[in-house]
Amino acid sequence: MKVIVIGCGRLGAALAEALAGRGMRVAVVDRDEGAFERLPPSFAGSRVVGMGFDREALLRAGIESADALAALTASDEVNAVSARAARLLFRVPRVVARLYDPGKAESYRRLGIPTISHVTWGVGRIIELLCYSPVEQVRSLGAGEVELVQVELPPLLAGRGVQELTLMGEIMVVAVTRQGRTLIPTPGTLFQHGDQVHLALLTSSSARLKHLLGLV
Numbered sequence: 001m002k003v004i005v006i007g008c009g010r011l012g013a014a015l016a017e018a019l020a021g022r023g024m025r026v027a028v029v030d031r032d033e034g035a036f037e038r039l040p041p042s043f044a045g046s047r048v049v050g051m052g053f054d055r056e057a058l059l060r061a062g063i064e065s066a067d068a069l070a071a072l073t074a075s076d077e078v079n080a081v082s083a084r085a086a087r088l089l090f091r092v093p094r095v096v097a098r099l100y101d102p103g104k105a106e107s108y109r110r111l112g113i114p115t116i117s118h119v120t121w122g123v124g125r126i127i128e129l130l131c132y133s134p135v136e137q138v139r140s141l142g143a144g145e146v147e148l149v150q151v152e153l154p155p156l157l158a159g160r161g162v163q164e165l166t167l168m169g170e171i172m173v174v175a176v177t178r179q180g181r182t183l184i185p186t187p188g189t190l191f192q193h194g195d196q197v198h199l200a201l202l203t204s205s206s207a208r209l210k211h212l213l214g215l216v
Contacts, residue, residue: 002066003130004029004092006052006082007073011098013038015070019130020045027061030073052082058090068094068130076100083113094130114140134215135206138198147203148174153195154214162189165197165212170205174198 001024005016008030017040020026026045029052030036036047050057052071063069069086071079076099083097088111097108099115108115114137138148157164162173162185176185177196183189191197201209 001025001068002027002062004058004061004063004066004069004086006030006069006071006079007098008032008035008038008047009072009074010038012070012072015072016045017043025062027066029057029061052078053085055085058085063090063092066090066092068092069096070130071095071097073098074100076104080104080108083108084111087111087113096130109139135210135213140203145203146200147206148198148200149209150196150198151213153191153193153197155193156214157191158193158195160191161187162191163187164191165199165209167205167208167212169202171199171201171209171212174200 003019003024003026005012005019005026005028008016008028012028012030016026016028020043027048028036028039028045029048029050031049031051033049039047046061048057048061050060052058052073063086066086069083069092071082071086073079073082079097079099083095086092087095096114096116099108135149135151138150140147165171165173173185175182175198176189176191177198178192178194199209
């Protein structure tokens with residue numbers, strides 16, 4: 001998997017190191033060459049000096065073959081332009097942008113770009129957004145405190161009730177898609193093999209959801 005990280009601040013450097021540690025091909029882009037000193041000497045990825053929205057810099061970073069891009073500079077505007085270029089011009093499948101001003105979140109969402117807040121999310125959450133996960137985020141709400149996600153029902157939950165995936169105040173099943181039709185479940189609804197389950201949950205409860213699904 002090839003990932004481009006725009007911005008080599010503390011968060012960008014930590015993310016780049018974590019991704020490289022997972023065996024991914026990582027390219028870091030920053031306008032300040034000195035910023036790359038935040039990367040450890042063992043970092044095996046590439047370093048590209050340039051603006052994150054500059055076409056030439058993105059091409060040197062390998063954006064044409066990138067699977068994901070994270071725009072993590074200190075500027076919402078730079079992050080927005082970089083993320084839009086990655087999504088709309090280069091068709092990068094997975095894009096996430098750091099956001100300082102919550103008032104701009106809806107504009108990002110209309111573009112289909114998930115946002116992360118340095119207050120509520122960290123490196124681990126960004127990795128979940130960029131990399132494959134059986135729990136797929138559909139939308140984040142507020143400043144990222146609540147998520148709407150969907151997941152294909154694990155076989156072990158077939159025949160079980162929706163209560164199996166319910167934690168009051170943390171996780172709630174809001175809909176089930178079955179054989180092409182979507183329904184709102186009742187407390188007595190039983191899951192069936194092949195169901196696509198849609199849930200609302202607190203971001204902080206992501207690990208608990210995976211435990212309920214038997215994914216950890």
